[in-house]
Amino acid sequence: MFVGHYAAAFALKGKEPSVSLGMLFIGVQLVDIFFFPFALYGIESLHFEDSHNQVNNFVMEFPYTHGLLASIVWSLAFILLYLIWxxxxxxxxxxxxxxxxxxxxxxxxxxxxxxxxxPLVHGDPKYGFGLWQNKHMAFSAELSLLVVCWCYYFFKSQAKSKSRQFFMVLFLLFLIAVNTLNFYVLPASENLEELTINALAAYFILALLAGAFDLKRKEKKPATT
Known part of the structure; x- marks a missing residue:
């Protein structure tokens, strides 16, 4: 899952307008932001296996970032960083x-x-519903999540100007285009260093764009009669 994670960011921003969309974009990808460097330095494992699934060839062992308990710990660390920053x-x-x-x-x-x-903590049991086994179903699920949550966010708030409103629509289309390229166009890479650099660049650039386009966006007030 890549841009589908941003569905959660849009949903949370729609529910709580005062939280930074840029920070939510970092938050939803935080465990991946650590996973790729962890894999690069051997703390966690990523190797490549042809035909592992229809979407990617990643075989991963990542309890320190993607275990449910680890996710909760990273969540608490993110909260603490926010409070002391x-x-x-x-x-x-x-x-x-x-x-x-x-x-x-x-x-x-x-x-x-x-x-x-x-994993929940480390080792078995491990979970996953396996939509990556069908590329088209996985793409449709990711796209649906993103669009529904973006609409919730978009119609719960209003931009300072029409141009900012327009750019937020363009941003959604850009995310859809990025995911289409990721699923159907770009060749699979088996260079872990290259994957790490590209992933980190994408996460931070998208967070900067989200924060910029959302700047000064306010909760939409109910119409009065």
């Missing part, structure tokens, strides 16, 4: 909670598509 903006426990939920959401969204490789 110097900022002039008012910090609330509700925003901290939503940032924490963004991190934990990764495990549950991955559950839909992964073959059974997601």
């Amino acid at each position: 110097p900022s002039k903006k008012k910090k609330t426990s509700r925003i901290a909670l939503f940032l924490g939920l963004s991190v934990v959401s990764h495990w549950f969204v991955d559950l839909l598509v992964h073959t059974p490789d997601l």
